[in-house]
Amino acid sequence: MxxxxxxxxxxxxxxxxxxxxxxxxxxxxxxxxxxxxxxxxxxxxxxxxxxxxxxxxxxxxxxxxxxxxxxxxxxxxxxxxxxxxxxxxxxxxxxxxxxxxxxxxxxxxxxxxxxxxxxxxxxxxxxxxxxxxxxxxxxxxxxxxxxxxxxxxxxxxxxxxxxxxxxxxxxxxNTNPFRKNILIYGSSIVQGASASRPGLAYPAKLSRQTGYHFINMGFSGNAKMETAVADMIAPLPMDAFILDCVPNPSAEEVLERTANMVNTIRRYHPNVPIIAIQSVAREKGNFDQHIARRIKLKDQYFRQEIEKLQKDDDNLYLIEAEGLLGDDQEGTADGIHPNDLGFERMLQKIRPTILEIFAKYGI
Amino acid sequence: MxxxxxxxxxxxxxxxxxxxxxxxxxxxxxxxxxxxxxxxxxxxxxxxxxxxxxxxxxxxxxxxxxxxxxxxxxxxxxxxxxxxxxxxxxxxxxxxxxxxxxxxxxxxxxxxxxxxxxxxxxxxxxxxxxxxxxxxxxxxxxxxxxxxxxxxxxxxxxxxxxxxxxxxxxxxxNTNPFRKNILIYGSSIVQGASASRPGLAYPAKLSRQTGYHFINMGFSGNAKMETAVADMIAPLPMDAFILDCVPNPSAEEVLERTANMVNTIRRYHPNVPIIAIQSVAREKGNFDQHIARRIKLKDQYFRQEIEKLQKDDDNLYLIEAEGLLGDDQEGTADGIHPNDLGFERMLQKIRPTILEIFAKYGI
The missing domain is CATH 2.60.120.260 (Galactose-binding domain-like)
Incomplete structure (x- = not known):
């Protein structure tokens, strides 16, 4: 009303x-x-x-x-x-x-x-x-x-x-032209900063390029794997989950919350692929040694937590940060958020891996 | 004062x-x-x-x-x-x-x-x-x-x-870290729209990538090869000129003004290389047939005028529009202005040609 x-x-x-x-x-x-x-x-x-x-x-x-x-x-x-x-x-x-x-x-x-x-x-x-x-x-x-x-x-x-x-x-x-449902949970980078047009946000590009229905669950500055968010996302009717959520939480939060995030999804979806991605936001740490250390530590904790979980979970995958934005540091608008060049480079790396995993599951 | x-x-x-x-x-x-x-x-x-x-x-x-x-x-x-x-x-x-x-x-x-x-x-x-x-x-x-x-x-x-x-x-x-002087005359695209940071405007990227001192003479919406501009640019102490100025003038203006632009530069610089580039701004004409025709006509007139001049000028070059932004139409912010992906693709095409020409002249 x-x-x-x-x-x-x-x-x-x-x-x-x-x-x-x-x-x-x-x-x-x-x-x-x-x-x-x-x-x-x-x-x-x-x-x-x-x-x-x-x-x-x-x-x-x-x-x-x-x-x-x-x-x-x-x-x-x-x-x-x-x-x-x-x-x-x-x-x-x-x-x-x-x-x-x-x-x-x-x-x-x-x-x-x-x-x-x-x-x-x-x-x-x-x-x-x-x-x-x-x-x-x-x-x-x-x-x-x-x-x-x-x-x-x-x-x-x-x-x-x-x-x-x-x-x-x-x-x-028209009907929804995309098939299946794949949720991407993450930060401002998932939400779309700093693509130059709405359709160039990376989940949207991925949908157009692959035909899969990627769901944008990017929450600018606030993708901290909070329990309330895990509880909200986990029951959704998804065929796969992508967790691109290292940029926002502190290193301690990554350590404390990653397992709960994955385990909460697993309670509702015992066998769907969950693909975890390390932090793409790293160019700000090119000369700033504090930021470089913080990003490195968060990625290290994330990998450590994911690898621990992988021991009992064959459907959990990790994509590493290496090379996500290329090697010339010209792939962001501000040292954090990929520009369209950064997003294209990121997709060139993650798209083949994602498609390979989906094929394995008949998605 | x-x-x-x-x-x-x-x-x-x-x-x-x-x-x-x-x-x-x-x-x-x-x-x-x-x-x-x-x-x-x-x-x-x-x-x-x-x-x-x-x-x-x-x-x-x-x-x-x-x-x-x-x-x-x-x-x-x-x-x-x-x-x-x-x-x-x-x-x-x-x-x-x-x-x-x-x-x-x-x-x-x-x-x-x-x-x-x-x-x-x-x-x-x-x-x-x-x-x-x-x-x-x-x-x-x-x-x-x-x-x-x-x-x-x-x-x-x-x-x-x-x-x-x-x-x-x-x-x-510090001293100027770049060598020689190369003027790029053009539209908003040369001036920097729609790079995401000032240093990602394409003349600035070219300078950092090649070490040459590219001078940004981009005039947003106003690079129409006017006589006053030709007279201003021509006497400047340059080792080469790049004319990326098809986007702003009308087709008729391209036809009427290209020769004067080149000839005015030639009066002051009889032998420096002049590199003319067709219009990069074409994605807006992807579905709009009027715009597609207009861009095609302008590029055709520009080529025609440059080819006429080339008969008496061995130092005049043309780079064609084909493939400047790739083939997926995701290289602009608005159908006209390249985003960072578009600029990188454009440089991948024009940079080798420019460097080859400069090498020929010992620039």
Whole structure:
């Protein structure tokens, strides 16, 4: 009810805003509430529609984690249309992008269209300086039906979203184009910092490249393997888990919490593969000896804990940090968060290993 | 005189600001005005210190181009220090970053230190939400002298800059570590959009990778080969010119202005290599047929004009657009501006060709 009321107000504001810029529009568009289409990237079919999780169900979760779960990282709207133009009106929270991300990645939209059996980039929706934005994503497209996937902001909450098409065109929900469910739990790096577009966050890239449904459970600065998070994640209906969660916890927390994280998942999923990844965030320690020591210690503790668990667990794997970002230290935006070059290098290393493991399990 | 007065006011504001945050500092730092150090990346030794060109000398230049010349794209401060900490206080204009760039690239700083004969990333200075920022770039470094290069913002003007070191450490100017002078004239892509850090703009990467002194003459949205620009660039004391200027002009402008651009340079430099590059900005035309046609036409006209000129000019080269950003369309932030992945792919293609040409000329 609250959601509906808030959406109506938003719709009213959007109408005013749209009226204001209608003079610029080349031809009339028809807008469809994205609620009527399919959303992908969610662990399960929960409300609110644009939140990654219904955090009201998880009383033990901290307020910060609940807020981060409202960010639409990894979510995408799946639809088909024969329109020559695709446009968007959307509203996000009043937050402004952080200095290590683009506004497009933080609170914009990123469209891909299936072509020659590949998801091809079609256009971004660049956010305005206000919280309500309206823009053309792509226009002048050839005739014919397009199978579309519109990735939502990685670091903001979508309050409402409408997709615009040519007035005479049609738009219909598509099925989720990705198969199986693989949860990636991690830090800001999983959530999407510092990819330049929402669809270049690494779980989203992995989904498009492999066809698997990777679920983005990145919680910026807060992936500390807390018991409440382990309890939340473990029962989810997953075919595999990826734990990329060394960057945020302290070395002591890595030592104390890794076993509980893995064991909690194991209680619900005795035999699914769990793939643990050491910390990708290391360039800040290139000259800073304290940070270098801290990262090394965390990776060492993580390996030690995983190796202990592996003695009784044949379905637990470790991917080492070595070479994840290449060797020229040009793979991050700020010494911590991979840029698009860093993410591509990371995927070149982890993708073959992940696919090999999945093949072994018939996933 | 005006500059000095403005700097004094700034220094006063910085003092107030520094006093405000001094409680957070771990140990006292000593600040040095970067004016007393060496600046690299400039076509010649002109004032104002932090502007790429002294535009007061070029009456025919448009106001927009004059403003863009105040952006410090490609400029870097060259110094040596034995400090364990390097910090910065700096002031930029009140502009806010555009949505296809990070704040760090737009108005932050990016430090590299020479190690094992390579320029290695050491840290960024992340801008505050105010125009005056102060932050630690790197700390806890090992003893010994460090040879440093601090890249300045790509899309903003530096109004003042002070570099902080340990109170007991020393800081001295270093020579320009790069040899020869190679001017790259182009659009926002040359200026640095959408690299994630100032030092990842492609002319800066090329300098660090090759040791040549590439001069960033990127003018965002305004590299249209105007006569005033040709007249400004042509007499500069360069060993080679790179023309990466197809993205901004219209197809007609490419047709009308390319010959004048090349011929004007030739009047001052009869025999230096001039390397022309077709447009890297093409992903926006992936589905938009109008844009695809326009880019194709501009590239075709550019090739046609360059090939005509090549008949009487053995020192004029063309690098084709094919494959500049790879083939997966994931190399831009917004369909136009390369992200770090796109820039790295672009360099993998153009760097060997550029080096081969330079070798031929003994550059």
């Amino acid at each position: 609250v959601r509906f009321r808030s959406f109506s107000l938003t719709a009213f504001l959007l109408t005013l805003f749209a009226a204001n810029i209608s003079a610029q529009q080349k031809k009339p568009l028809r807008f469809t509430d994205a609620h009527t289409l399919t959303i992908t990237g969610k662990a399960w079919d929960s409300e609110p529609f644009y939140h990654r999780l219904d955090t009201a169900r998880y009383a033990a979760l901290s307020g910060t984690l609940k807020r981060l779960a409202t960010h639409s990282a990894g979510l995408a709207i799946s639809f088909k249309t024969n329109s020559s133009t695709i446009s968007a009106k959307w509203q996000t929270s009043p937050k402004r992008p952080s200095d290590n991300m683009t506004g497009i990645a933080y609170e914009g939209l990123d469209l891909y269209i299936l072509q020659d059996a590949r998801w091809q980039y079609a256009g971004v929706a660049r956010p305005s300086t206000h919280d309500i934005s309206e823009t053309t994503i792509v226009e002048n497209m050839a005739d014919g039906e397009k199978t579309c996937l519109l990735f939502l902001p990685t670091y903001d909450e979508i309050l409402c979203l409408e997709i615009g098409i040519d007035a005479e065109a049609s738009i219909v929900p | 005006v500059r000095f007065r403005s700097f004094s006011l700034t220094a006063f504001l910085l003092t107030l600001f520094a006093a405000n945050i001094s409680a957070q500092q771990k140990k006292p730092l000593r600040f040095t005005d970067a004016h007393t150090l060496t600046i690299t990346g400039k076509a010649w030794d002109s004032e104002p210190f932090y502007h790429r060109l002294d535009t007061a000398r070029y009456a025919a230049l448009s106001g927009t181009l004059k403003r863009l010349a105040t952006h410090s794209a490609g400029l870097a401060i060259s110094f040596k220090t034995n400090s364990s900490t390097i910090s910065a206080k700096w002031q930029t204009s009140p502009k806010r970053p555009s949505d296809n760039m990070t704040g760090i690239a737009y108005e932050g700083l990016d430090l590299y230190i020479l190690q094992d004969a390579r320029w290695q990333y050491a840290g960024v200075a992340r801008p505050s939400t105010h125009d005056i920022s102060e932050t630690t770039i790197v700390e806890n470094m090992a003893d010994g002298e460090k040879t440093c290069l601090l890249f300045l913002p790509t899309y903003d003007e530096i109004l003042c800059l002070e570099i902080g070191i340990d109170a007991e450490a020393s800081i001295v100017p």
